[in-house]
Amino acid sequence: MIRCGRLRRMLGIVLLLALSGPALHAQATEIVMRPLPDGAKGPEPDLNGAVIDEALKRTVNRYGPYQYAERIPVVARERLLDEMLRGEAINITVVATQPVWEEQLHVIRIPIDMGLxxxxxxxxxxxxxxxxxxxxxxxxxxxxxxxxxxxxxxxxxxxxxxxxxxxxxxxxxxxxxxxxxxxxxxxxxxxxxxxxxxxxxxxxxxxxxxxxxxxxxPLPTYIFVSPKAPELARRIEAGLESMVRDGSLLRLVMKFNGDILRRAxxxxxxxxxxxxxxLTPQTPLRRKALWFxxxxxxxxxxxxxxxxxxxxxxxx
Structure with a gap:
């Protein structure tokens, strides 16, 4: 009887874990709230969107699934910092850096366009x-x-x-x-x-x-992440570093800007x-691999x- 009771308890635990697995998985889904340019219809409307999406895809195994929130309209720059600090409607954006932004937000110091x-x-x-x-x-x-x-x-x-x-x-x-x-x-x-x-x-x-x-x-355009989403910042940085190492960041820059670069x-x-x-002292000017x-x-x-x-x- 003791063994049967113990077995039933073990089976109960296994069943509970099996049933709760999908719920735990859903809770771990990263919600990405990024304002999109006018006319954007998906997560890859431009270079910025394509880079962010690739960084997220590369880190699924380590950080779990992600999804984009409903389309968020672009916010005027003077309001954007406040929205990012709150992190309720927007938790990630791409802008040319300013010291006050680097002081108050999570900044990924890899120029998203390689300094173009x-x-x-x-x-x-x-x-x-x-x-x-x-x-x-x-x-x-x-x-x-x-x-x-x-x-x-x-x-x-x-x-x-x-x-x-x-x-x-x-x-x-x-x-x-x-x-x-x-x-x-x-x-x-x-x-x-x-x-x-x-x-x-x-x-x-x-x-x-x-x-x-x-x-x-040197006027780097960085990805900034809300202080309310530190895990998202670590995730994006890990994905971007991977893209720098294998050259895919440069390939995306060329994909979106190659015609203009040749024309120039x-x-x-x-x-x-x-x-x-x-620029702040932390600007990675000496990392040649980051700059076009x-x-x-x-x-x-x-x-x-x-x-x-x-x-x-x-x-x-």
């Missing part, structure tokens, strides 16, 4: 290209009038580096300033310049993309490297292994 957001080429008036053909040093470039948004991180960097900055409140205002001759050039991220130009070239035939220069400023003709541009005084290099043979962009030294000018 810091590669800047300029929108100009078509009749001003000859002005830039003669620019051979930073001092000359700094004397030209640069257009930037008043609240933009890039404006602060350019101002700190001694550029002559003309500010505007909105993108359209800055474009009007450029076409009216009140600024000489309007630097844009590589991934912004060509789509913006293509969308406006018919309406603004005087608009052009400058052909010779490239500004390279990076290999023959004169490069001006700037400092960014706004058009001369990396895996990109297939440039025949030479390294850029000609005469094409690179460094900021102060």
């Amino acid at each position: 957001s810091g590669y800047r080429i300029a929108l100009i008036r078509r009749d001003r290209q000859s002005l830039f053909n003669t620019v051979r040093d930073l001092d000359t470039l700094k004397r030209l009038r640069l257009g930037a948004g008043e609240a933009w991180s890039s404006r602060q960097i350019f101002a700190a580096e001694g550029f002559s900055v003309e500010t505007g409140e909105t993108y359209e205002a800055l474009l009007r300033m450029l076409l009216a001759g009140r600024s000489d050039y309007f630097p844009r991220a590589l991934t912004e310049a060509f789509p913006e130009y293509d969308a406006r070239r018919k309406d603004f035939p005087d608009l052009a993309i400058e052909r010779d220069l490239l500004l390279n400023l 003709n990076l290999c023959s541009r004169r490069v001006f490297k700037l400092d960014n005084p706004l 290099d058009p001369f990396d043979r895996r990109t297939g962009l440039c025949a030479a292994k390294t850029p000609p030294e005469t094409n690179v000018q460094h900021g102060r």
Whole structure:
């Protein structure tokens, strides 16, 4: 009888575990609450979404299943930090870094686009290209009038580096300033310049993309995670590190931006490297594997292994 009772208890425990297994599994499901761009229909609408999704997929065995919340509309940047701190409606987002964000949120210090957001080429008036053909040093470039948004991180960097900055409140205002001759050039991220130009070239035939220069400023775009979701932060970081190691992060960057990168003709541009005084000391500038290099043979962009030294000018 004792043995039968013990056996029944053991069978009961096994049955209880079997029945509770699905419930425990459901409780462990990671809920990812990320605001999606307008027009997004799934978890991979853009490079950011594809990278996050791949990082989550790679870590299922270790961290368990995940699912996306219902579509969350994009929140204005001034509200986004508060929403992230609460972690109730949004627990993950992708933005260009700022020290206050790194202080208050979990930050994964792996640039999600490998630093492409810091590669800047300029929108100009078509009749001003000859002005830039003669620019051979930073001092000359700094004397030209640069257009930037008043609240933009890039404006602060350019101002700190001694550029002559003309500010505007909105993108359209800055474009009007450029076409009216009140600024000489309007630097844009590589991934912004060509789509913006293509969308406006018919309406603004005087608009052009400058052909010779490239500004390279370290302005990493990071994944930030709510302090209410530390396990999600560890999970994303583990997935991203795996993607850096096997080259899949670079492959995704090329998949989403390859056409633009080839169109930009990076290999023959004169490069001006700037400092960014706004970066925190923890910025991984020395981890070369994290930063996009058009001369990396895996990109297939440039025949030479390294850029000609005469094409690179460094900021102060």
